[in-house]
Amino acid sequence: MxxxxxxxxLWNHSINTEYxxxxxxxxxxxxxARPGQFVTLRLPDRSTPLLRRPFxxxxxxSANNETTGIEILYKIVGSFTRTLSLAKEGDRIDxxxxxxxxxxxxxxxRKISLVAGGIGIAPLxxxxxxxxxxxVSFSESAVFIGGRTQTDILCKSVFSSSNIKxxxxxxxxxxxxxxxxxxxxxxxxxxxxxxMIYACGSMPMLKAVIAxxxxxxxxxxxxxxxxxxxxxxxxxxxxxxxxxxxxxYRHVCVDGPVFNAEELIEG
Amino acid sequence: MTSKNLKVxxxxxxLNNPVMTASGTFGYGKEFESFVDLNRIGAIIxxxxxxxxxxxxxxxxxxxxxxxxxxAIGLENIGIETFITGKLPALKDFETPVFVNIYGTTIDEYxxxxxxxxxxxxxxxxxxxxxxxxxxxxxxxxxxxxxxxADVVRAVRLKTSKPLMVKLSxxxxxxxxxxxxxxxxxxxxxxxxxxxxxxLIDIETRKPKLANITGGLSGPAIKPVALRMVWxxxxxxxxxVIGIGGICSAxxxxxxxxxxxxxxxxxTANFINPRATLDILEGIEGYxxxxxxxxxxxxxxxxxx
Ligand SMILES: Cc1cc2nc3c(=O)[nH]c(=O)nc-3n(C[C@H](O)[C@H](O)[C@H](O)COP(=O)(O)OP(=O)(O)OC[C@H]3O[C@@H](n4cnc5c(N)ncnc54)[C@H](O)[C@@H]3O)c2cc1C
Ligand SMILES: Cc1cc2nc3c(=O)[nH]c(=O)nc-3n(C[C@H](O)[C@H](O)[C@H](O)COP(=O)(O)O)c2cc1C
Ligand code: FES
Numbered sequence: 001m002x003x004x005x006x007x008x009x010l011w012n013h014s015i016n017t018e019y020x021x022x023x024x025x026x027x028x029x030x031x032x033a034r035p036g037q038f039v040t041l042r043l044p045d046r047s048t049p050l051l052r053r054p055f056x057x058x059x060x061x062s063a064n065n066e067t068t069g070i071e072i073l074y075k076i077v078g079s080f081t082r083t084l085s086l087a088k089e090g091d092r093i094d095x096x097x098x099x100x101x102x103x104x105x106x107x108x109x110r111k112i113s114l115v116a117g118g119i120g121i122a123p124l125x126x127x128x129x130x131x132x133x134x135x136v137s138f139s140e141s142a143v144f145i146g147g148r149t150q151t152d153i154l155c156k157s158v159f160s161s162s163n164i165k166x167x168x169x170x171x172x173x174x175x176x177x178x179x180x181x182x183x184x185x186x187x188x189x190x191x192x193x194x195x196m197i198y199a200c201g202s203m204p205m206l207k208a209v210i211a212x213x214x215x216x217x218x219x220x221x222x223x224x225x226x227x228x229x230x231x232x233x234x235x236x237x238x239x240x241x242x243x244x245x246x247x248x249y250r251h252v253c254v255d256g257p258v259f260n261a262e263e264l265i266e267g
Numbered sequence: 268m269t270s271k272n273l274k275v276x277x278x279x280x281x282l283n284n285p286v287m288t289a290s291g292t293f294g295y296g297k298e299f300e301s302f303v304d305l306n307r308i309g310a311i312i313x314x315x316x317x318x319x320x321x322x323x324x325x326x327x328x329x330x331x332x333x334x335x336x337x338x339a340i341g342l343e344n345i346g347i348e349t350f351i352t353g354k355l356p357a358l359k360d361f362e363t364p365v366f367v368n369i370y371g372t373t374i375d376e377y378x379x380x381x382x383x384x385x386x387x388x389x390x391x392x393x394x395x396x397x398x399x400x401x402x403x404x405x406x407x408x409x410x411x412x413x414x415x416x417a418d419v420v421r422a423v424r425l426k427t428s429k430p431l432m433v434k435l436s437x438x439x440x441x442x443x444x445x446x447x448x449x450x451x452x453x454x455x456x457x458x459x460x461x462x463x464x465x466x467l468i469d470i471e472t473r474k475p476k477l478a479n480i481t482g483g484l485s486g487p488a489i490k491p492v493a494l495r496m497v498w499x500x501x502x503x504x505x506x507x508v509i510g511i512g513g514i515c516s517a518x519x520x521x522x523x524x525x526x527x528x529x530x531x532x533x534x535t536a537n538f539i540n541p542r543a544t545l546d547i548l549e550g551i552e553g554y555x556x557x558x559x560x561x562x563x564x565x566x567x568x569x570x571x572x
Contacts, residue, residue: 002301004541042539050486051331052539096302096541227329229336230538234294236314236340237329247322249343 002232003029006044007095010061010069012087016151019119020085021073023061026095031067033057035127036102036223036258039070040231042094043083053080054228054253056123056200057098073122073154099231103127103221103258105134109196112141113218114164115185115209117201118152121145123223124200125158138164142188146181146205150174182208189216196221197261210261220261226252240264271555272562273548275309275529277507278455279430280364280392282309282530285563286520286548289511289534290315290368290394290434291340292485295354296361302541305361307548309530312366313350313358315396318376318383320346325478330467335488335513336535337465339479342370342399347383355389364391366432372402374422381426392430395423397449398438398461410436410461416445417452424453432509435459437489437496446500457500458509458532460493486535487513494526501527501568515543517550527568 010023040052061069076085087093103123112131114124124143132138142165147153149172159166167184168176177184182205185197189212199209200223213220229235231253239249240256242263250256250263273284287310293299296311305311323343330337345353350367358365367390371377377395384390397410397419409415420433433449435442437460446457462483467476475481493512501508510523511532520531536543551563560566 004302047334047487049331050334050535050539051336094540227327229329229338229535230292230298230541232294232298232541234292234298235329235338235538236291236323236343237338239323239326239328239340239343241325247320249323249326 001029002097002099003027004094004096005029006092007069009087009089009091009093011089012085014085015154018151019073019075019154021058021071022084022087023069023071024093024095025061025069028067030057030060030070030098033060033067033070033098034102035105035130036123037098037100038123038231038257039072039095039097039099040228041084043080043087044092044094046083049080051229052096052231054099054231056223057126058122059126059129073119073125075119096231100253100257101255103198103223105130109219110136111192111194112136112138113185113188113194113197114141114143115181115197115199115201116143116145117181117205118147120199120201120205120223121155122200124198125155127198128158132162138162140192141165141194142167142192144169144181144185146170146201148172180208181205182212185209186212189218194218199223210264213261221258222261222264223257224252224259224264225257228253271552271560272564273552275507275563277430277509277530278432282364284309284548285524285530286544286551287366287509287530287532288312288537288544289532290396292534292537295350296358296365297354299537299541303545305363308363308544309548310364310366310391311358312368312394312532313354314344315342315368315370316344316347316350316380317342317370318347318379320344320349327476327478328482330476330482332465332467332484333488335484335486337467337477337482337484338462339477339482341479347380351387355387359389365389366392366394368394368396368434370396370399372400374418377419378422378426381423385427385429390429392432393423393427394432394434394458395419396434396461398434398436408436408438410445411439413444413448417448420449420452420454430455432456432458434461435500436461437492438464442496443499443503446504450504450506454506456507456509456529457504458511459500460489460496460512463489463492485513487515489513490519494522497523497528498526498570514547515539517547517554520547520551521554521566524563524566525568525570527570529567
C-alpha cells in the first residue's frame with residue numbers, strides 16, 4: 001500500500017562530488033516494495049523547489065528480518081538534490097511510496113544481464129538483491145556499468161558478493177573500457193544469451209539497449225524517467241507513447257516506470 | 268471546542284465545508300484515497316471530461332517554474348461514458364458531493380455533456396470549463412469573449428437543473444465583464460481562476476520546454492493574481508464565487524474568503540502534499556476557533572479598507 005509519512009534520516013553520505021546516498025527510516029509499508037518502484041520526496045518547511053521529486057528505491061534497509069527503511073542513491077543535479085545532500089541524521093523528510101510498477105522477477109529468467117547508465121544503477125541494485133534472494137546464482141549473468149567518466153561508475157563493490165561478471169565502460173576511458181556499454185553488451189550476447197535484460201539509464205542509452213535486445217530476441221525491461229508532478233496518476237503529466245495503443249498515452253508513474261521494451265516506440 | 272459552522276451554500280447545493288479539489292489536480296478522486304479521507308472534503312471536482320475520450324498533448328507536458336508549474340496536459344481524459352460506468356460507482360461510496368468538470372470545442376458538445384449528466388445519480392453538479400478553444404471561432408477560447416461564454420452557459424443551463432458552476436479563464440482583459448455575462452446566462456456559481464497561459468524556453472536548444480510550446484501556469488506564483496480577480500468578481504456578482512489559484516495553506520484560503528469567496532478549490536497543492544485539502548480545512552477550523560468566529564460566513568467578503 002502507498003503511504004505518505006514523515007521519514008527520519010538515518011545517514012547521508014557523499015560518494016564523490018556528484019553522487020550521494022541517504023538512508024531513511026520508515027514504516028513497515030516498504031516490506032512489500034518491489035525493485036523498480038520509486039518514492040517521491042519533499043523537504044518539509046521548504047517551499048522551493050515546489051514539486052516532490054521522484055527517486056528509485058536503491059535498497060531496503062532491514063533489521064532482524066524486518067524492513068525498517070530504504071536507501072536512495074542520488075545524483076546532485078539541481079536545487080532539490082543539492083539541499084538533500086545537506087540533510088543530517090535525524091532530519092525529517094516527507095516520503096511517499098512505494099509507487100509505480102517494478103521489474104518482473106520470474107523462475108524462467110535465471111540468466112540475467114543488468115545494464116546501468118550512470119545513476120541508472122540505483123534501482124538495479126535493489127533488483128540484484130531481490131534476484132539473489134530468489135535464488136539466481138549469477139554464474140552466467142553479467143552487469144554492465146557505464147558512464148561519462150570515472151565518477152559515474154557506482155556500486156561496483158555490491159556486485160562482488162556474487163560471481164556475476166562485471167563490465168565497466170566510460171566515454172572518456174578513465175575507467176574500464178572506453179566507449180559505450182552497448183559494446184561489451186553486444187559482445188556478451190554473442191556468447192551468453194540471457195533470459196532477460198534489465199536496463200536503466202538515459203533515454204538514448206535505453207533506446208540502444210532496446211535495439212540490441214530486439215536484434216538478439218532477448219526479453220528486456222527498462223526503467224524510464226519523465227517529469228512528474230504527482231507520482232500517483234492524478235496529473236497526467238508523465239505521459240509516454242507506447243506501442244500498446246496509439247490512441248492513448250501511458251503514464252510512467254503508474255504504468256511504469258518499468259516497461260517491457262517491446263512497448264516502447266522505436267526511434 | 269465551540270461548534271463552528273463551516274457549511275456553505277454555493278448555489279443550489281450546501282457543502283459541509285468550503286474546501287474542494289480543483290479539476291485536473293485530483294484525478295477521478297480514487298487516486299487520493301490512501302492519503303485523505305475523501306468523506307471530509309467539501310466537494311470533489313474531477314478531471315475535465317469531454318464527450319469522447321481525449322488523448323491529450325505530446326510530452327513533455329509539465330515543467331516546474333519559480334513557485335509554480337506549467338502544464339499542457341491538453342485535457343487528456345477517459346470521456347464521459349467511461350467516467351460514468353468506470354469511475355463514478357467508486358465515488359458513490361463516499362458522502363462527498365461530486366462535481367463533473369466538462370469541456371467541449373463547440374456549444375453543442377457542452378450541451379450534450381450537460382444533457383448526459385443531468386439524470387445521472389451520484390453527480391451533484393457540474394463545473395463548466397470555458398477556457399477551451401471554440402473551433403467555430405478559429406480556436407479562440409469561449410471564455411475570453413462575453414458572448415461566447417454566455418452562449419455556452421445558456422446552452423448548458425437549458426439542459427440541466429443541477430447546480431451549475433462556471434469556471435473562468437484569467438486570460439482576459441476584464442474578468443468582471445465575463446463574470447457578469449455568465450451570471451446573466453444562468454450560472455449558479457462562478458469559480459476562478461483557471462491557469463494563466465505562459466511558456467518557458469531552453470536557452471541551449473532554443474526550443475520551448477513544453478512540446479505544446481505554451482502551457483497553463485498554476486501554483487503559489489498565481490495566487491496574488493487569482494485573489495485580485497476573485498475580489499473584483501465577488502463584488503460585482505450576486506452568485507457565490509469560488510476561489511482557485513495557488514492555495515497551499517489555510518492562510519491562503521482565508522485570504523480568498525476575506526476577498527469574497529464562498530468556497531475554495533485546492534489544485535497544484537495536491538501534488539505537493541496529497542493531504543493538502545484536509546490540512547487546509549483543519550487550519551481554517553483552527554483559525555475560526557482561536558478567533559471565536561462561529562460561522563465561516565462571517566469571514567466571507569469581510570475585507571476592510
Ligand atoms: C521514476 C524516477 C526514478 C528516479 N530515480 C532516481 C534515483 O534513484 N536517483 C537520482 O538521482 N535521480 C532519480 N530520478 C531523477 C530525479 O527525480 C531528478 O534528478 C530530480 O528530480 C532532480 O531534482 P533537482 O531539483 O535536484 O534538479 P532540477 O534542477 O529540478 O532538475 C534537474 C533535472 O532533473 C529532472 N527532474 C526535475 N524535476 C523532476 C520531476 N519532478 N520529475 C522527474 N524528473 C525531474 C529533469 O530532467 C531536470 O532537467 C528519478 C526520476 C524518476 C522519474
Ligand atoms: C495538471 C493540471 C491539470 C488541470 N486540468 C484541468 C482540467 O481538466 N479542467 C479545468 O477546468 N482545470 C484544470 N486545471 C486547472 C486547475 O483546476 C486550477 O484552476 C489551476 O491549476 C489553478 O489552481 P492551483 O494554482 O491551485 O493549481 C488543471 C491544472 C493542472 C495543474
Ligand atoms: S506524475 Fe502525475 S500522473 Fe504521473
